[in-house]
Amino acid sequence: MAQIPLKGKLTSENDLLAAELRDEFRENKIFSLNLVSSPGSGKTSLLEKTLAALGDKLEMGLIAGDVQTENDANRLIQAGGKMVRPIVTNGACHLDAKMIMRVLPEFNLNRLDVLFIENVGNLVCPSSFDLGEDMKVVLISTTEGDDKPLKYPAMFRRSSLMIINKIDLLGLSDFDLDRVKKHARQINANIEIIELSCRTEVGMESWFNWLTGKIREGCPSR
Amino acid sequence: MHELAIAQSIVSTVESEVRRQNLPPVIQIAVRIGALSDIVPDALIFNFEAITRDTPFEQTELLVEHVELKARCKVCNHAFEVENLFFSCPDCDSGQVELTQGEELDISYIEVADNN
Structure with missing residues (x-):
């Protein structure tokens, strides 16, 4: 033997395509976010809510997986x-770079300021598949367990921002x-945290400011 | 849950290598799976066996090596093992640490039959 x-x-096959996507986003000066969470x-x-508040100020592309x-x-x-473009995965538990590649020609990229990629609701698998995004944003809501960062460390380790929704x-x-924040920082000391309620809109301003600030300053990886 | 996608990637990577080097039958494939890769070894082996049934890889054994989480402190340079999911330096308490291993999803080697 x-x-x-x-x-x-x-x-590596996915990573190569993700690198191509990242180049494409940068060339077109698009700030791209990969939104991940449980269902x-x-x-x-x-x-x-972001479309309603910023729709007339920002050109937003949205991919809904x-x-x-x-x-x-x-x-x-x-x-x-x-x-807006849907991606129906027909059972697959995550989006991959090839799926993004397939829908990207349908966007007018040079017009976009920001591209939101709403991943499949799943805190495990999407963490392993780079989509060429600038940052991952992980959402958690107050109807879930506050130990989610400890249960899904890879996702919280690789996310730049944690949004805590449903604080109403x-x-x-x-x-x-306090416990969820402590757990998140134990996994990722650099994670930013925003608390809000999409329903009552309390805290939404912090998210809008974070988003517009990132777009204005040009994201760090650009 | 994405063990199927990873199993498919193992097969396609090895298949193309076998074709490229014109290799004899593959007896064993060894992969390194990091603790932070969210891959369950048993599920990976189960998926690998399922997709290789009735293929040239049916008799191939998949060997999964688990890689522990290790990190280095960016402040005091201390190298340590990440225990109980505390991603901070046990020496100086800084959270500014970089992972040195534990995120692997790699093939390390294949073992092929003697060419005779």
């Missing part, structure tokens, strides 16, 4: 999204705001 060394990452944390709601249905994409179009419901569950 002969042993043959093989060097290479098992995600039901409020990714689509956050984007609906779902295992089945185009419901999220339809919600974003209803909320005023002019450049604080007190109705055992979710502890």
Whole structure:
């Protein structure tokens, strides 16, 4: 028997495509965000409110990934999204760079300021698949366990911002705001944190300021 | 949950290497899986066996090596093992640490039958 060394990452095919996407975003000066969370944390709601508040100031492209249905994409179009494309994965638990590559020609890239990629609701698999984004934003809501950062460390380690949604419901569950922040910082000391409620809109201003600030300063990786 | 995608990637990577070097049958494939890669070794092996049934890789054994999480402090340069998910330096308490291993999703080698 002969042993043959093989060097290479098992995600290298995806990483190559992601690098092409990243170049494309940079050339077109697009700030790109990969939104990740469990199902039901409020990714689509956050984007609906963002479209309503900033739709006339920013050119936003939106990719809505779902295992089945185009419901999220339809919600974003209803909320005023002019450049929205669904990706139905038909069972796959994450988006990959090839799927983004496939829908990208449908966007008028030189017009976009920001591209939101709403990933499939899943805190495990999307963390391993680079989509060429500038940053990952992880959402968690107060109806979930406050130990999520410890249960899904890879995702919180690789995210730049954690948004805590549904803070209007604080007190109705055992979710502890201080505890979730402590857990997130234990995993990732540099993670930024914003608390808000998409329903009552409390705290939304912080998110809008964060987003517009990042677009204005040009994201760090550009 | 994405073990299937990773298993498919293992097969396609090895397949193209076998074709490129015109290699004899592959007896073993060794992969290195980091603690932070969210891959369950048993699930990876299960998926690998499922997709290689009735293929030239049916008899190929998949060997999974687990790689522990290790980090280095960017402030005091202390190297340490990340224990109980505390991603901060045990010496100076800084959270500014870089991972030195534990994120691997790599193939390390393949073992092929003697060419005779």
